[in-house]
Amino acid sequence: MSLLEVKHLNIRYNDVAVVNGVSFKVSRGESVGIVGESGSGKSQTALSLLGLLPGNAKLTGSIIFDGEELANKSNKKLDRVRGRRIGIVFQDPMQALNPYLRIGQQLRLVLLQHELANNKDADAKVIAMLQRVGLPDPERQFRAYPHELSGGMRQRVMIASALICEPDLLIADEPTTALDVTVQAQILDLLEELRDDTALLLITHDLGIVAGRCERLLVLEAGKLIESGATTSVFSSPENPHTRKLLAAALRTDRGEIQEPNNGKTVLGVEGASVSFRNAAKDQLVAVADVSLSLRKGETLAIVGESGSGKSSLVRALLGLIPMRAGRAVYAGEALEGPVQSRAASQRRDLQLVFQDPVSALNPSLRVSAIVGEPLLVHQAKLSRAGRSERVIAILKKVGLDESYLRRYPHQLSGGQAQRVAIARALILEPKILICDEAVNALDGTVRQQVLELLKNVQRESGLSIIFISHDLAVVRSISHRVAVMYLGRLVEIADTAKLFSKPSHPYTKALLDASPVPDPRVAPVRAPLRGETPSPLTPPSGCAFHPRCAFAANICVEKKPALRDADGSRVACHRVDEIDLRISMPGVKTTASPGR
Amino acid sequence: MLRYTLLRVLGAIPTLLLVVVLAFLMVHAAPGGPFDDERVLPVDVAANIQAAYHLDEPLPAQFARYLSGLLHGDLGPSYRYRDYTVAELIRSGFPLSLRLGVLAMALALLVGISSGIVAALRQGSMLDRMVMFFAVTGISIPVFVVAPLLVLLFAVNLQWLPAGWSGASGAAKYILPVITLALPQIAYIARLTRASMIDVLGTDFIRTARAQGLGTKVIIRVHAFKPAIMPVLSYLGPAIAAILTGSVVVEEVFGIPGLGQFFVRGALNRDYTLVLGIVIFYATLIIALNLAVDLLYGVIDPRVRQR
Incomplete structure (x- = not known):
């Protein structure tokens, strides 16, 4: 029975x-x-x-x-x-x-x-x-x-x-x-x-x-x-x-089409960016510490990391939504600095953002036409009503929505449609850089696939550069040209997508890859590669922040912060990158603490 | 927590000062004075009395004098109750008002919370609708209407309870004033509890408790009660204030010799110091009780405690 x-x-x-x-x-x-x-x-x-x-x-x-x-x-x-x-x-x-x-x-x-x-x-x-x-x-x-x-x-x-x-x-x-x-x-x-x-x-x-x-x-x-x-x-x-x-x-981290590296010229450079907050008790929380990276024209750069890695804080600081405590960012030869309200109109126009949850990112009391057309009211105030409406219809068409959506309210849209509307709003000003913060995270697999295709198409047509923040490595693999991995506010590895997924150099990158489930019953699930959880950014570990969870940690890792350096086609922040062999699984890591069973 | 309490106490000082200034100005702005009477005094006698109480000085000087007394903990003499200080009058009237207020508050919490919970559990039922009908009625009808109606019904027609204070004996004389005072609070607390209990019953952690097979009784008592009464807790401050002001009316209607009666008499008689004294006393009390309520939050919600 x-x-x-x-x-x-x-x-x-x-x-x-x-x-x-x-x-x-x-x-x-x-x-x-x-x-x-x-x-x-x-x-x-x-x-x-x-x-x-x-x-x-x-x-x-x-x-x-x-x-x-x-x-x-x-x-x-x-x-x-x-x-x-x-x-x-x-x-x-x-x-x-x-x-x-x-x-x-x-x-x-x-x-x-x-x-x-x-x-x-x-x-x-x-x-x-x-x-x-x-x-x-x-x-x-x-x-x-x-x-x-x-x-x-x-x-x-x-x-x-x-x-x-x-x-x-x-x-x-x-x-x-x-x-x-x-x-x-x-x-x-x-x-x-x-x-x-x-x-x-x-x-x-x-x-x-x-x-x-x-x-x-x-x-x-x-x-x-x-x-x-x-x-x-x-x-x-x-x-x-x-x-x-x-x-x-169902995207996989171990196979599937990969974007060839792109050699466009640099459009955005970030040097030594740091972001910190103070909580109610006035403790300093370093969300982003000394991150440097660059973004090329027509390239998708993924920033990967778990919660507390600082990936969202980094882009928010780039956009001027939160202050950058140290470091600088340069876009098209000019510094991106100060809060967003005080930045030049061209900078505000050229950098656009798409959020994770499309439904809460759209004003529920506005129709799609008003939501998508709003940026034009600010940046092209002289445009006639008819001209604006033409642009809205054109951009909606580009993201795969026809005119019947113009008069709808956000609650009348599915998750995928709402995210298309959010993307249309970001694209209507023809930005040069699009920042997607977990933009496909809330979407179902089939819809997610369509939105990713949409982003790739837009990029191919207009040479748009994309910063794609995600915790999902399978998604990252399918869309990005290069991948930056962050851990506790620091960049630990940055490499071309193919290199990073086939031969990760940092033990944390390797662990992330191993932990990502593969939708294929023939691939045996890897036992949890890491013990413990990301420590609180309020009390980061000494030396290499990853050392308490790293199977390869040595004395130097406890004492000294590793700098980024070139290793085997990656830029890696690891003291022991030359000595360790990540092709075998991490040695000696017991995954769960459940003795006495 | 200590630091927080200290900051709050210090923060109350400007509020109190503002209360003193406003009350002082308002009392003095009212036409007439403490010694105006139907029987007009000879001019020189009136002037003597005015001078004895410094009422002939300019208002700022009077205020400075009052404030300096206040800082020494002296609320001054009453102008109309000869030979009594304001402090003595408060000491004589307050215990009775306190007893009424505490009884009314306890009744309001007991009946309000329990009927709110029952209504939430039977949402949409006849019982729920009755509780809500009563609640809306209780909130909308003012104390000075409820009191005579209750007296008419229970004291005059049914003759179950005494109508007034003097002459009546035992606990029975408390019943009508306390109910009158508690009624609007019962109504409000019932509504608050019902709404918040319905919210809490819809949370994921209550669903977890159900999935664990805990019965409704345990779920309400252990899991849902604390979060559901949080809004009631934040209403306690305003409720205390409402009961204090309500007691002014209730004491007058039932003829209870409490602080409320002194206040009403004081206001009618332009007994400046008495009115000011009671206002300051009540304001201090309300501020202190509000602070106590805020500290109570931390006791019930562990997440607040941390801050």
Whole structure:
């Protein structure tokens, strides 16, 4: 008998069906992935299993868990299954843990509720569980509040709370989407290690995550189950055309077309740029330290790094949105300095920015025509209304939107359409440099692919230079000519794309590459290549900031900051770049701290 | 935290000074003076009295005199209650007003928060609508209308409770004044609690708690209560102020010899020092209580504590 059997599941809100006739089974101990783009109904399906849908959802069909019907049952009945027999890990551990309660108490409550501990031994059991999920100093973390922990540690706590009752089924709903890629690898390893004979239902939009870790796959599209089967066969011979589209749009860090290096002349030079902030306690936080780089005409330079790497602060300082504390930037022979309001109109026109979340970057009370035409009002005030409208229509056409979009409001656009509008707004002044800050991060795979193509086309036609900030190496590989890798505010490596991806020189670059999941079940997932998380920029490590996480660190790395130097076709900031061989995986790195298991 | 408290205390000084200046000007701007009476005094007697209380000096000089007294902790003598200082009058009236205020506040919190939570849990039900109807009514009807109506119903028609203060004995005489004082606060707090509880119940961490199989009781008591009462906490400052001002009316209506009555009499009699004294006393009290409320934030929300 299956552990879980879902039959003809339908979920409707008023008259809109979000899940439509989905049926599947999960056996004991099995790992099943549910993949799909946003709006495919994957999270709704997951929530429905535990009766967690909002009150206005209508559910029909049957959810049989271990012989017992769960669909439309009372909370009282479901509470015996929730947490006890089915555990769930949600996406964002900051939101999913109660900020008002100590971590220990949140876990204790679960044990006490299901009578798996009494008041006396609950604390010890919770501390043992925190130890198992790899929390350092669990006795202390027991008394910590969620905001005192890093993102990765919070997600470990979330996993502890889902597994503390040793459930039969663990549902993980986008468990690593809010985390950095090196931390993601650790969390996925941890799930694998701890779940034992607990069945796993892993819900994600990222085919790379399920490829190496799930035995079977379910593919959802617009609320329907369009494909299911063994992971290897879904990847190797997908039957449904939409599955094929999804697979084709899944970018890889190990293969695919690469942009040839571009030898245009330099349009933007940055020398020794530094950015720092002070927090409420007046501590100095160095976000960017001594970064130098250049951008060529018609080139896409990617800046890669995890959270806290300073990549966004760097470009914000270039644009004059935040002050640059030291260093200088030169564009077209003139210094870019001072706040954006005080800069020459030509500089403001020539450097444009596209943000990550298109929906919040567009004014919800303006129509598309006004949003896209607004820059013209400032920079070409003399243009007639008709002339402006002509330009707006032309630029919308260029980004693949026809005139019917002119009168729409942002909420009437899909994510991809909204990002096209944001790009059109940035391009209407015909800038020379476009800065994309995680501009495709919020988009689904297929849409992301289209937007990347759009950027490449615009670049080919107009010789636009692009600074492309991203944490996603697969995306970076497909769009950029050169890649700069940042860690804790410093540039650690910069090289042509082909060189960086085939032969990374810095151990951190290598770790990022290894940690990026590959959407191919034939490629075994690499165990998490790095332990720990990026340290706080308030208290950066001495010497090379990466040394506490680096397997190759020697004394010199602790004592002295490495300078950028040429090595094997890269510019690298590593003392030991000539001695170490990154082709073999990093030696001696234990990935998770879960002793005593 | 200590530094923060200290800064806040120092920051209160200019506010208080402003209150003193404005109150001083307003009292003196009102027509008439403390010794104007229906029985007109002979001119030289009136002048003597004016001189004895320095009322013949120019206003800035009077203000300087008052302020210097204030800095020495002296609120001055009452002009109308002969032989009493303002401080003595406050000491005699305040305990009763305090008792009324504390009882009303406690009632408002108890009934307001619990009915707000119940309404949030049964959102859209008949019960929810009743609570909200009551809340809107309670907020819209002023104290001076509610008080006589309550007296009419419970004291005159039903004769369950005493109508006034003097002559009545025991706890029964507190019931109507306290309810009158608490009613608008109950209504407001119920609305606040309901809205914020509905928000909290929609958060991801409550969804997590549900997914962990914790029952509704545990979820409300342990997970949702603290975050849901944060808005109520920030309303405590204004609520305290509202109850203090409300007590002025309520004490007058029910004939309660509290500080509110002294205030009303003082204002009608142009008893400058008494009015000023009570205003400054209340202002200090409100500022201090607001500071206490802000410190309470840190006790409940661990994220605030860090700052």
